[in-house]
Amino acid sequence: MEVKCENTRQKEDGGLGWGKSIPVPSVQEMVRKDHHTVPKRYIQEYENRPLIDSLTPISYEIPVIDFSLLAKRDKDEQKKLDSACKEWGFFQIINHGVGEELIERMKDREAACFDLPLEVKNKYAMGENDLQGYGQAFVVSEEQKLDWADLFFLMAYPPQYRNFKNWPLIVPSFRETVEEYSTEICRVSKEILANLSLLMKMKEDSLKEMHKVMRLGMRMNYYPLCSKPELVLGIGPHSDSSSITILLQDDDITGLQIHHQEQWVPVKPLPGAFVVNVGDALQIWSNGVYKSVEHRAVTNARKARMSIAMFLMADDDAEIGPLDTMLCDNGQALYKRIKYIDYIRRFMDRKLEGKIIDSLKLQGQ
Template identity: 60%
Template sequence: MDPTVESGGMQGDEVLGWGKSLPVPSVQEMVREDSQCVPERYIQEHKDRPVENEMCPTSIEIPVINFSLLVNGDDDERKKLHIACKEWGFFQITNHDVSEEVIKQMKAAVAAFFELPLEEKRKYAMAANDIHGYGQGYVVSEHQKLDWCDMMFLMTFPPKYKKMKYWPVMIPGFKEAVEQYSTEILKLAEEIFANISLLMGMDKDALKRLHGEMMKQGIRMNYYPNCSRPELVLGVSPHSDASSITLLIQDDDITGLQIRHEEGWVPVKPIPNAIVINIGDVIEGWSNGVYKSIEHRAVTNVTAARMSIATFVIPDDDVELGPVETMADDYNRPKMYKAIKYVDYLRHTLSNKMDGKANTELLKVKIESS
């Protein structure tokens, strides 16, 4: 069986999408057919492989924020959030309002999709001009190294942006689980925005307003098969997110996410029912670089497949990403980022392979050397 996921399976999308990705083989299917084979196209260059000596000491962990304290106005917890955003760009939140049952049902829905036969999953293959659906993202060349990952991407908010033909509604409970999770995660995002707004010297609704008429939300569902040679491959290549924030749930017992911190990589150890949050490129621009998006990647392992579910909160297409007034002044903190429309930035990122923080250079003001 040919494991390639063919794009263009869904016709009728004539409007220009945000970006597109070339069709590539299903990694899950390759592993099913030959669990020992690692094709050359997935073997990373030596400089990009996840080598042990690049890891930070195991005692270093990303900050953990008690969400219940944060939303009740606890000053110490808000200070912790400021440090987490400024020095790490990543944090985990506990005691949040997304119920354990909703998270469980969401994980089950995603697992049920990836358990479908390849022929069924192909019915939801990405269109030729967009990234909605099943396949792999950021594949812009027939020659680039590929990630050891299959993915499904769905827009979930606002309702007019949903493309229901990509939703596998034949899976019992899939639609209901995704919609309930999306609703609860959006409320959580709004609370995080309210607190970051205050930290940025604005009123609590400012970041929400900055997103435009209505915040958009997209969900990327990742499936990382086990790999016989995990030291040669990457589940997801190093990158920062073109979102304002990203909210992630991961498997409770498998560590795969790693973030760049100082000169090394820090594994993000799962905390059951915690949600991992990271600052995206949008807030880096709005905050004038005070809060930076952070390079992160995913690694694989020999023994078990891993799943993760990343929810991206993004602004309207025409929203500008330049620094807000409270984060810039001509004397102490000049503007380091340009005003650029979000849709232009998003299309730029999706037209390139994942490459660390390279995309954010488009946002930055070029300083003339004297």
Template identity: 55%
Template sequence: MGTIEKDDEGLGYGSSLPVPSVQEIVRNDAQNIPERYVKNLEDRSKSSDICPVSNDIPIIDVFLLANGDEDERQKLDIACQEWGFFQIVNHGADDALKKMKAAEADFFDLPLSDKMKYAMASNDVEGYGQGYVVSEDQKLDWNDLLFLITSPSSSRNIKYWPLIIPGFKEAIDEYAIEIERVRDEILRNLSLLMGEKEDFLKQLHGDVKQGMRMNYYPSCARPDLVLGVSPHSDCTSITLLLQDDHLTALQIKHEGLWVPVNPIPNAIVVNIGDVLEAWSNGKYKSIEHRAVTNVEKPRISAATFVIPGNEVELNPLETMLDDDDRPAIFKNGVKYIDYLRYTLAKKMEGKLANIEYLKLEN
């Protein structure tokens, strides 16, 4: 079935066991759901857990942020506090989005034998495969992925880049540059909201990297039995996600219910990660999210993670502390690399399992 084999080179951040390609499973037998992908009853998506409306999800205008609009900045503040999540429009990257989606689709259209040339190494999370597979008996998600470090260019491991696809590298280059620009605008405004200078959060990241996870979710004959991605929060500072414009699959946990995120054409989804929750001492909340599947057609998405330098500490900022009103609830001295390795060594099982590692004991 095309189980992805690996070699022994890699980043050393973590690893994920080789598993069959879900895309190939569906190609060979679209009606059969292998038992390893059938989620336990308590982990499946249920209609009773779904919020019927998603109209309240915040929408932030990047053009207004970039022009110093104070009302838009306050909307950003509220979105990060109450939702941990928002969609951004008027970001000026529409053309790069289109090229990025086309390049990703071209990769997953390759024959399996070609995709296997970019398989993850045995101690690496970069490359083609599936993430967070840590045991031979855990339930698997209904997706395949390609994970690449996209910037800075000096951190790229080009052996994982499918350069056999014409225009692939150029599309990723252009998209990565546009995402950096949008990322910096968001971090600039968050710095001001956190009582710091404009460039504070960008500098705080140290040797910042961007990692991109390209996701392929095949259609599924029984979407009620599987999940495209299990519930989790992101172990980075912020994530910028490019959704499929026509399929609603992303869901976020808000006030105890799963809220479907209806795509807005050419919008980019942004969510707060665990790192920013720690830096803000819990003022801004990382968001638990998951993806479901559908019967009709496959879906692709691309998530760009903003990754701090290895030695960066996840201490709450002084401006986020107040002995009376906001005492510290997160530890000092936890290095990012240690937190990253901790999260990558576990299967995805919600937010709490990760964030508790960073918190002070009650």
């Protein structure tokens, strides 16, 4: 089902106007040349390292939601969704209707992008004041610790936001595959938003309308193997600035961990499933009822890992703030109101670390 989005356009210079990131060397290329050495700048401070004893001793598994039942507005499945967003901020969805062939083709096209020679990938590097393209994001100083990862960040949906100068169109059928995949993810996102709108005591198209334009930013991640994975992080602890994020993981490598009950919980991939998480925008709209939870990615010494995150984002001019239906019993709002573009700029203008949503809490909260 095609999701219609309002017409809008890119900034005149082709950039998003969200911020920039300092260029850094390719980790993939570094490991190709020397897979034994871990440079000092990638070694995390001791308290941030993914130590085995920091993982929960209990075998937690995040909730699994049957998407086909949500599509039928099944009350029991909606209750599970509500509980997952309140208690975990994460869940996996099955029976989502995105074809296995398309998923495997998207994974294959991602792998082909990272297999390109470095000099070719550099042709798609992030611009001076843009975060679209190849590189590493959230690098704001020459001193900060770096993630053990490379990435492509592309605006995938709607079509008028695409900036093809940053797309590795040299990869056969890449554009067509991303177009098909992003259309499907937009369909899935719309259905999740509809169910969340009903749970938030609104009409089912309310959250969609609050986005003004439903946009999907796609981050393709490549985490090279690391000889000392206990010293580095693929990506540090953070929450997402999106309303929701839909993640496609490798089926056979566990790399995602979420912070739950003061412990780090590994998210074991469920073949064919997507991992969905609450973003900061939804936490603000829900007045803190739904939680955007810190998560991170770890590496391993055995093989490289890839993933594809699709961030559902509101239009720059959309406003995020607590909804009337979600106010506290005393009618109290916990967060300030802010334009989404202003929140994005706050989010991007810093090292990806922790949650900046707390800076929007009203005094006394």
